[in-house]
Amino acid sequence: MNHSQNHNNIESFAFKSLYDRYYDAIRNFLYYKSGNIYLAEDLTQEAFLILWKKRESIDPDKVKSYLYTIANNLFLNEVKHQKVVMKFNQQPVSTTSYETPQFVLEEDEFRQKLETAISSLPEKNRVVFLMNRIDKLTYKEIAARLGLSVKAVEKRMHKALLELRNLSARI
Amino acid sequence: MNTNNPKDEFLARWLDGRLPEEEVQSWEASGDLTGLTQVVEEASRLEVPATRSKEQAWEDFLVRTQQITPLETPQQTELDSSTTKVVKFPRKTLMTSLIAASAAILLLIYVLIPQPKKINIPVGAEPFTLNLPDGSKTILNDQSSLSYEPSEWAGNREVNLKGEAFFQVEEGSRFLVQTPQGQVQVLGTSFNVFVRDDRLEVTCFTGKVQVKSPKMTDATILTRGESVIIDKNDIQASKHQPSQSKIPTWIEGSFQFEQAPFSHVTAEVERQFGVTIDVKGLEDQKWSGVFFDDNLEETLRLICEPMGLTYTQENATYIRLIKKP
Numbered sequence: 001m002n003h004s005q006n007h008n009n010i011e012s013f014a015f016k017s018l019y020d021r022y023y024d025a026i027r028n029f030l031y032y033k034s035g036n037i038y039l040a041e042d043l044t045q046e047a048f049l050i051l052w053k054k055r056e057s058i059d060p061d062k063v064k065s066y067l068y069t070i071a072n073n074l075f076l077n078e079v080k081h082q083k084v085v086m087k088f089n090q091q092p093v094s095t096t097s098y099e100t101p102q103f104v105l106e107e108d109e110f111r112q113k114l115e116t117a118i119s120s121l122p123e124k125n126r127v128v129f130l131m132n133r134i135d136k137l138t139y140k141e142i143a144a145r146l147g148l149s150v151k152a153v154e155k156r157m158h159k160a161l162l163e164l165r166n167l168s169a170r171i
Numbered sequence: 172m173n174t175n176n177p178k179d180e181f182l183a184r185w186l187d188g189r190l191p192e193e194e195v196q197s198w199e200a201s202g203d204l205t206g207l208t209q210v211v212e213e214a215s216r217l218e219v220p221a222t223r224s225k226e227q228a229w230e231d232f233l234v235r236t237q238q239i240t241p242l243e244t245p246q247q248t249e250l251d252s253s254t255t256k257v258v259k260f261p262r263k264t265l266m267t268s269l270i271a272a273s274a275a276i277l278l279l280i281y282v283l284i285p286q287p288k289k290i291n292i293p294v295g296a297e298p299f300t301l302n303l304p305d306g307s308k309t310i311l312n313d314q315s316s317l318s319y320e321p322s323e324w325a326g327n328r329e330v331n332l333k334g335e336a337f338f339q340v341e342e343g344s345r346f347l348v349q350t351p352q353g354q355v356q357v358l359g360t361s362f363n364v365f366v367r368d369d370r371l372e373v374t375c376f377t378g379k380v381q382v383k384s385p386k387m388t389d390a391t392i393l394t395r396g397e398s399v400i401i402d403k404n405d406i407q408a409s410k411h412q413p414s415q416s417k418i419p420t421w422i423e424g425s426f427q428f429e430q431a432p433f434s435h436v437t438a439e440v441e442r443q444f445g446v447t448i449d450v451k452g453l454e455d456q457k458w459s460g461v462f463f464d465d466n467l468e469e470t471l472r473l474i475c476e477p478m479g480l481t482y483t484q485e486n487a488t489y490i491r492l493i494k495k496p
Contacts, residue, residue, distance in 0.1 A: 016229065019229055019232065020225065020229075023225050023228060023229075024219075024225065027219065027221075028219045031219045031220075035296075036293075036296075036299075037219070037220050037221065037222060038222065038289070038290060038291055039290075040219075041221070041222060041223070041228065042288075044228070045228065045231065045232055045235065048232055049232070049235055049236065052236050085293055085294075085295045085296055085445070087220060087293070088217035088218055088219065088220065089217070089218040089219075089220055090216050090217055090218065109486070109487070110209075110213065111213065111217075112487060112488075113487075114210065114213055114214065114217075117210075118214070129214070130214070130217075132186075133211065133214040133215045133217065134214070134215070134217055134218065134219065136215075138187075139183065139187065151180070153183075154180035154183035154184065155180050155183070157180065157182070157183035157186070158180035158181065158182045158183040161182035161183065161185075161186065161207060161211070162182060164207060164210045164211075164214075165182070165203065165206065165207045165210070167210065
């Protein structure tokens, strides 16, 4: 009993480091897809529970992309054709801001437009764009997590930027 | 020049700092990138909202894995250390034992309190379909919240609702919708519940529904096509023509009103489009008609026209309705 108890503890410690490392990323990923934070948090737990159940048969090198696959499948099972409305919190502006004089619009108003524009991006492009911007992941890292080629990630990113450039042109 | 066709993803490479300097300069000269720079920098300062911290989520996760919290037990470690190569933990003081014990008790309490499941739908969202544990289904309208206890579902099919939802209930034991304004009880049927502010409105689509409210002395039973509205100071029962419709129209994005107080109509517009509408002085006028959730301008025209009103949109989310001069 002692041994198995300790074993479990060690196991759960190891799992905790995995959880710590990917919890935010998976939750964010699901939020980028759904725009619903409650759903994103619930499905993140589900995803880790599935991983927990299979923890002994999983190749540690593939855990990361496997987690994203589980999360994506859970998302597909859960929702069909939801219109996404995203709301974000925002870090305060850093003291060295690069704002140009033509952006005299209120911060809030700009952010609302940005949220609307992000919400209306096609899901795949939006996910890649936000993984890069918010989770600060490189294209290579995004490609590894989503099981895509770097080129495919760059194409999605380019499309997202193209649409957002149109937004900035309208402002 | 790169062998890749740069057109396919040049913006991605620009953001990554891999676009050749001359190209960047020529884009910048044409004013194309300054706006986008602002957008990408703004976007990188966004944060995803959270309803709980990662630590809280982890505790919840542990509970769900039926795992005892990783508190190690001191005596056992010491016994083991003589025979195995277990890392030796410092001898526990009374204090740390107490902390460990109280943490274990807290966890136990946490395990014993069932965790309700709660869904909140924001304004401006599409109808959200939720499958309940027994196969019953509910579709939630904008700005509505619903909660239930998954662990008790088998013996007690009960949900708490604020806002508006349509229910398709599988046959079985009692199914209860609790609302701040009263309760709706059924056996196996489909019905719509609207509960906002002081108003409770229940419409039965199939089967039978029983509605109880502190504002009524007796429970009311509704059958197909019937509805009851319990308002601040008024109870109205009505019988519609049994329609062909199997579901309420709001699920498909159309909102119908008949002689409804104008403030109810504008409140629904606010929920569907995520806007604020100033209706000062017009609240109690009556409005009949239908609007759709896909075009705000058209909707505003539709609701203004029969009332002899016009509207001004003061900003993206604030709309003022005024009498036509």
